[in-house]
Amino acid sequence: MLITALLLLIGAVLVWLTLRDVFETVVVPGGSQALLRVAHRVVCTLLPIWRRFSRGSISRNFAPFALFVSFLIWVALLAIGFGIMIFAVGASFDPPVTSPWEGLYVAMSSMGTLGVGTSVIRGAARWVVTGAAFCGLAVITLAVTYLLEVQTSISERDTGIFKLKTAAGDPPSALELLERYAALGTTDMIGNILKEGRDWCVTVRQSHVSHPSLIYFRTVGTGAGWPASLGALLDLALIYQFLIDAPDLRGLAILLRADGLQMAEDLARLINLEPIATSADASEFKALRQRLGKAGYPLQPDPNFEALVELRKKQAGCVEALAQHLGASSAPLV
Numbered sequence: 107m108l109i110t111a112l113l114l115l116i117g118a119v120l121v122w123l124t125l126r127d128v129f130e131t132v133v134v135p136g137g138s139q140a141l142l143r144v145a146h147r148v149v150c151t152l153l154p155i156w157r158r159f160s161r162g163s164i165s166r167n168f169a170p171f172a173l174f175v176s177f178l179i180w181v182a183l184l185a186i187g188f189g190i191m192i193f194a195v196g197a198s199f200d201p202p203v204t205s206p207w208e209g210l211y212v213a214m215s216s217m218g219t220l221g222v223g224t225s226v227i228r229g230a231a232r233w234v235v236t237g238a239a240f241c242g243l244a245v246i247t248l249a250v251t252y253l254l255e256v257q258t259s260i261s262e263r264d265t266g267i268f269k270l271k272t273a274a275g276d277p278p279s280a281l282e283l284l285e286r287y288a289a290l291g292t293t294d295m296i297g298n299i300l301k302e303g304r305d306w307c308v309t310v311r312q313s314h315v316s317h318p319s320l321i322y323f324r325t326v327g328t329g330a331g332w333p334a335s336l337g338a339l340l341d342l343a344l345i346y347q348f349l350i351d352a353p354d355l356r357g358l359a360i361l362l363r364a365d366g367l368q369m370a371e372d373l374a375r376l377i378n379l380e381p382i383a384t385s386a387d388a389s390e391f392k393a394l395r396q397r398l399g400k401a402g403y404p405l406q407p408d409p410n411f412e413a414l415v416e417l418r419k420k421q422a423g424c425v426e427a428l429a430q431h432l433g434a435s436s437a438p439l440v
């Protein structure tokens with residue numbers, strides 16, 4: 107009886123820890139804080155191996171593979187937990203379950219709602235099998251729901267990247283975007299870009315903070331990826347705040363910089379990245395200002411280039427850390 111009770115306790119604890127980790131990873135915003143943290147450990151384990159064989163970059167297959175491995179581990183842990191419990195009450199089965207391997211088979215067939223063949227189940231074993239079936243179905247449902255949510259979030263993020271890439275190049279540059287709009291005679295649409303950029307930063311920040319695995323998802327055709335797009339938007343806001351004389355857009359630029367910086371800092375902090383020191387020079391801003399003037403933009407008189415350099419270094423630190431962590435390029439200033 108003591109051994110049976112101990113096995114039931116071990117199995118129940120393993121099942122509880124696994125279910126809690128699945129729930130906190132898939133449902134609760136901000137990533138799992140549970141003991142197991144399977145998804146986080148899988149990423150931390152696979153990331154250096156993946157980089158070693160892909161020459162430092164992270165391909166579009168990494169995040170889906172890591173997520174698939176995480177779900178496999180969750181299912182395996184549930185099967186082991188229920189298998190231990192079924193082995194503990196094996197005498198309640200007819201024919202009886204006499205080995206841990208038989209218990210694991212019964213648990214897996216129950217989790218897959220396949221049943222246990224011609225076995226007759228009595229007593230407490232009925233509740234263990236029922237629990238295995240319910241938990242297996244719940245995890246599969248959560249997996250499907252999570253995949254749909256991931257696809258939706260990635261689609262929203264990449265829509266903004268594609269739109270920016272068309273006008274700003276790849277990797278995107280705020281200066282190239284401004285010169286392109288000036289050449290097309292559509293500079294009056296810059297305000298819409300600042301508004302949409304702010305919406306994009308808030309949307310991506312909310313979804314990626316809620317589900318950190320989204321940080322590692324990449325889509326074919328997005329080129330440099332989302333860190334470069336974020337860097338270009340921050341540069342655009344910086345230019346309109348301190349270089350271009352457009353009072354009606356200055357407020358939008360300030361708000362975009364605030365949301366973009368918050369997004370970069372939150373996502374970098376989420377995966378334990380420290381800002382990286384970036385190089386910037388006043389001559390770059392002087393060259394940028396000269397090109398903006400040639401493009402026809404009204405310029406603010408006597409900007410403080412040294413202050414601009416410091417602000418650019420500060421905002422580019424987290425963006426550069428994210429870009430290097432993902433093996434992607436960042437947005438060039440000029």
